[in-house]
Amino acid sequence: MPNTEKVQGPASYFPSIEKKYGQPLEHWFQVLRAAGELKHMELVSVLKSSHGLGHGHANALVAYHLAKR
Template structure:
């Protein structure tokens, strides 16, 4: 049995054991994600509120994210993120992607439903349109200190920089993206 078959079998077993279809689980997970829960919080929620084991909760969160990210083409996902009131932030997003891609030919830009992952061998940054006036740039910088505009966070990204304009995509932010890229 290969990895994909094992994953499919695990998800089928979750649905059977809980008598809840996977689509319903995915909807529940995505509803919590839309309220701001991150991966680890979603896993903890599934364990505490629904009695799932850690492995099953983790698999379900990953599967829900994959299911929601494949509903539309990548360009459509980005267009949806920067539609309506967030449209003015699209040039900021475009500049951030341009800077990320200049770091090396191995940068993968992977749009999801509510954010865009920047990956190399692993994710090094996440671009999230947080509001009509701001994009949050999540960075994987390990135990680097937070100072100035760099905030310490928890979860997959260890740091965050809030960016409100193209001008704020400056040499300091480019250096931070480079540091995160180099760690990936």
């Protein structure tokens, strides 16, 4: 029986992030790792200013990234 639970939280943005920006999620997590030990909003700013991501997408990636630290 397939898992029909709807993905919630930051991961719910992942399909649209990959589609809109044309990069796999691992690309964005590498960018975040390379940015170092910055605070949440500093990492969001890196994604927005240097990579052109929208606020919601950047915030979702950073939230997921920091939760996995």
